[in-house]
Amino acid sequence: MxxxxxxxxxxxxxxxxxxxxxxxxxxxxxxxxxxxxxxxxxxxxxxxxxxxxxxxxxxxxxxxxxxxxxxxxxxxxxxxxxxxxxxxxxxxxxxxxxHVAYLENRPPEPAGRLEIRTPSEELAGVIADHYEHLNEEQVIAHIRRGHLFGGFLGDKLVGFIGEHPEGSIGILEVLPEFRRHGYAYDLESFMIDRHFNQGKIPFAQISTDNEKSLSLQRKLGMTQAEQSCFWLARR
Structure with a gap:
């Protein structure tokens, strides 16, 4: 089948x-x-x-x-x-x-400005405060599964990115004081490279009205589907 x-x-x-x-x-x-x-x-x-x-x-x-x-x-x-x-x-x-997906033969070149690593669980509260779709407990679960990464300048958390349970790249956020410096590109290029080297096709799901994120995907070399999909949930 x-x-x-x-x-x-x-x-x-x-x-x-x-x-x-x-x-x-x-x-x-x-x-x-x-x-x-x-x-x-x-x-x-x-x-x-x-x-x-x-x-x-x-x-x-x-x-x-x-x-x-x-x-x-x-x-x-x-x-x-x-x-x-x-x-x-x-x-x-x-x-x-x-849907957007990275279909190129090699991953995008990382900028190398951030140290990107698994954040400590002590930062779970900070991450949850800046990402409305996960609470602190869920952030910790993502960290323990190895599905969440932080971008750091020295000891300062600049932003974070991760992998949703169904395998898509997401959970991307840059903290307000570090925005407008291109760090979102750095974070997502890290995840694309990670999935690429794991033999996966890196993909993400971008809301149709999120033009800022769609623009980022184009800069990263992601291919965008022409037709949209619909996500439903029980409320």
Whole structure:
């Protein structure tokens, strides 16, 4: 089923980069791959992901999810399936986003201005104060898993970046007093290099209305999907 899933997903490579990477990295529980549609559960995060070339096969896969009691988050690749998921599963749209991925043959050159390393757990409170999507306990969990890195000038924390549970690059923030110096580029280029050297395709999910971040991705040499995806969550 993995081969069939990748065949469908690679028909629209950039749109489906998160799903194909979940399969490639061995983190996908593939629930269905037929009729030009794929449904999988990303094992590390528990997020369900749905791609459908056409509406009808996608709707059928949404009905499959009615049989599951652990659907807390779902990404879909069609606006009509987003609306159907809200109606059928009681989920709500969290954000609309573009996939970006680094497809070049070598990673971007690091600027070398920051020392980038795993931050101490004592900094978890500071990081949580500057990143609204994680609390202090969650920050510590990311640090312990090796999924969060800080950029330092001497002993001063300049910013941080990490990896979301489903494998995308994110959690990027530069502290206010250090902004407008290009440090976001330094931090993300570090993560791209890290994933590249691990044999992964580095990718991220950028909100469609975040032009500042989309501009950064272009500077980094990331390729952007033409079509957006939709992230739904239970509230």
């Amino acid at each position: 993995h081969t069939q899933a990748l065949k469908y997903l690679n028909e629209e490579r950039m749109l489906n980069i998160a799903m194909s990477e979940a399969v490639r990295r061995g983190n996908a529980e593939i629930l269905s791959a037929e009729r030009g549609a794929v449904l999988l559960r990303e094992k590390s995060s528990g997020v369900y992901m749905l791609y459908a070339r056409d509406y009808a096969p996608g709707e059928a896969l949404l009905n499959l999810l009615l049989e599951r009691d652990d659907v807390r988050e779902l990404s879909v690749t069609r606006a009509d399936l987003c609306r159907k998921a809200e109606e059928l599963l009681g989920l709500r749209l969290d954000f609309e986003y573009y």
